[in-house]
Amino acid sequence: MKPRECRETGDQDLFRSRLDQIIDMGHALVKLAQTVDWRFLEERFEAAYSDGPGQPPLPTRLMAGLAILKHTYSLSDEVLCDRWLESPYFQYFCGEEFFQHRLVFDRSSLTRWRQRMGEEKLQALLQESLATAVRTDALKPSDLSRVVVDTTVQPKNVMFPTDARLLQRAREILVRLANKHGVELRQSYRRVGKFALIKHQRYAHAKQWKRANRALKKLRTYLGRVIRDILRKTADDEALRKVFAPMLSRASSVLHQHQHQRGRKIYSLHAPEVECIGKGKAHRPYEFGVKASVATPIRHAKGGQFAIHAKAMAGNPYDGHTLKTVIPEIEALVGNTLERIIADAGYRGHNAPPRYKFRVYTAG
Numbered sequence: 001m002k003p004r005e006c007r008e009t010g011d012q013d014l015f016r017s018r019l020d021q022i023i024d025m026g027h028a029l030v031k032l033a034q035t036v037d038w039r040f041l042e043e044r045f046e047a048a049y050s051d052g053p054g055q056p057p058l059p060t061r062l063m064a065g066l067a068i069l070k071h072t073y074s075l076s077d078e079v080l081c082d083r084w085l086e087s088p089y090f091q092y093f094c095g096e097e098f099f100q101h102r103l104v105f106d107r108s109s110l111t112r113w114r115q116r117m118g119e120e121k122l123q124a125l126l127q128e129s130l131a132t133a134v135r136t137d138a139l140k141p142s143d144l145s146r147v148v149v150d151t152t153v154q155p156k157n158v159m160f161p162t163d164a165r166l167l168q169r170a171r172e173i174l175v176r177l178a179n180k181h182g183v184e185l186r187q188s189y190r191r192v193g194k195f196a197l198i199k200h201q202r203y204a205h206a207k208q209w210k211r212a213n214r215a216l217k218k219l220r221t222y223l224g225r226v227i228r229d230i231l232r233k234t235a236d237d238e239a240l241r242k243v244f245a246p247m248l249s250r251a252s253s254v255l256h257q258h259q260h261q262r263g264r265k266i267y268s269l270h271a272p273e274v275e276c277i278g279k280g281k282a283h284r285p286y287e288f289g290v291k292a293s294v295a296t297p298i299r300h301a302k303g304g305q306f307a308i309h310a311k312a313m314a315g316n317p318y319d320g321h322t323l324k325t326v327i328p329e330i331e332a333l334v335g336n337t338l339e340r341i342i343a344d345a346g347y348r349g350h351n352a353p354p355r356y357k358f359r360v361y362t363a364g
Helices: 028-035 038-046 060-072 077-086 088-093 107-135 141-145 163-180 190-205 209-233 238-256 319-334
Strands: 146-155 275-278 286-297 309-313 340-343 360-362
Touching: 028 088, 028 107, 038 060, 038 107, 060 077, 060 088, 060 107, 077 088, 077 107, 107 309, 107 319, 141 146, 146 309, 146 319, 163 190, 163 209, 163 238, 190 209, 209 238, 286 319, 309 319, 319 340
Parallel strands: 146 340, 340 360
Antiparallel strands: 146 286, 275 286, 286 309
16 A cells, blocks of 8 residues: 655644744754655655555655654664654654654654665665755755765674574574474473573683583584474475575574685574675774775765765675676766766776776775
């Protein structure tokens, strides 16, 4: 079902004042709300919804406004909900006409909305922010012809991956999944697994590595037994095999991976896309997340510094091998031809399209 969009109705309430009567209409968020083309965002996001039956989704202006506020003020989802409930300017920006004393959405709605939209649809927010900047003379189109491109790590909210914790976590998830679908296991190892993890952490802290490795071997044995038990119990049920297949694949990878293994590893069970990326920083040799490419104009615009492109690059590619993907996307997003691309020494030997061979300047 398509969302019921927010529209300015001009309704009056005998017991409540309209937001535009009690706030400063010269506030920055009020001016921004009046400048953003909300109809454009509604058209771009409408394709993500189907016409089937069900409860109507939340309005596009509300969810898109929350996404803009979240990244403008660098807020977590929890803090964003608190600020929205307290600030009439946040509520006006998201399309409310009267002050709301209770949340009209759930915090988990933000996560589900981002997952529904995906990366391609959310690019429309970046595109509209640049269009709004051009309409308000905060950014000139000529500023978008010369850009700086670099990569960074988009860190994921995961605990530091240790073998013991990953083994214990994989076993817990499989046992919980089995209980949910009525698969009766021979043994869950819930109590002994917990004690083995505690012992491993204590022995490792005391640098008693032989004892720590014995506890680690126990955790590995417990996970292997649970995996084999589930495989036996679901062998004759096609539906159950499909339910358990993704988690069994990740658990098997965790069971067989080791420290000096080359190639792909599992660092987080709930986010298997996480990679270990070394950036050469003395205070943090490795970061766990996904490599992201970011592009900004060379010249500092009148309205400040703008990001004109951002993209997650899965697989931890070499920096120079990202330009073949990034340059066409930047031009499609800003609607301008790039005259010069500035990059650091990590982009030497890049694979930019042939016509950009002499437009890419690397350090040195």
